[in-house]
Amino acid sequence: MTIAEVSKQYGLSADTLRYYERIRLIPSVRRKDNGIRDYSESDCNWVEFIKCMRAAGIQVEALIEYVALFQQGDNTREARKQILLEQREQLLARMEDMQRTLERLNKKIAHYDECLQYAEENLRKSGSSQ
Known part of the structure; x- marks a missing residue:
């Protein structure tokens, strides 16, 4: 696959893929005779793994170390x-x-819902007494 195809498939920019290769998060991608990267299935598996780990917040440094160790056997x-x-x-x-943050947000939202409900009830009461 070309870098454009891999970029589209995994939702990563070509610059990000080049960066990952440069810092050795992705082992060296084979190139065609014309110099264009030719991603193999194995390369794509690395891209998918790195994307998943980064999305989970795994540190780049830890991933670099992991890939280096993997390549050692x-x-x-x-x-x-x-x-x-x-x-x-x-x-x-x-x-x-x-x-914990989600629980706090939920409490805040519930508080606003209660305030809005109270305000609406007061409006209905004041409207019916006129």
């Missing part, structure tokens, strides 16, 4: 697993923070 499995475990803990903490 099977003897790095434990180190890669440790990176994923650490990132999962950080993600869980962020999710708990977000849950």
Whole structure:
């Protein structure tokens, strides 16, 4: 696939894909004779993995380390697993923070709903007494 096709399929700009390749988040993409990138299925799997991890807020530095370890082979499995475990803990903490924020927002919204309902009831009462 060309960079334009990958960009469209994964909703990432071509600049982002080039950046990910430059910082080695995506292993080097093969190029055609004319120099155009030719993304393989494996390359696309990396793009999908990186996009998913970034959407979850996983740090670029952790992903760079993970990819580098992956490229070193099977003897790095434990180190890669440790990176994923650490990132999962950080993600869980962020999710708990977000849950607390959501609960607070829900309470605020409920408060406004109550105020609006009270105001509407007062308007109806004052309108019916005229």
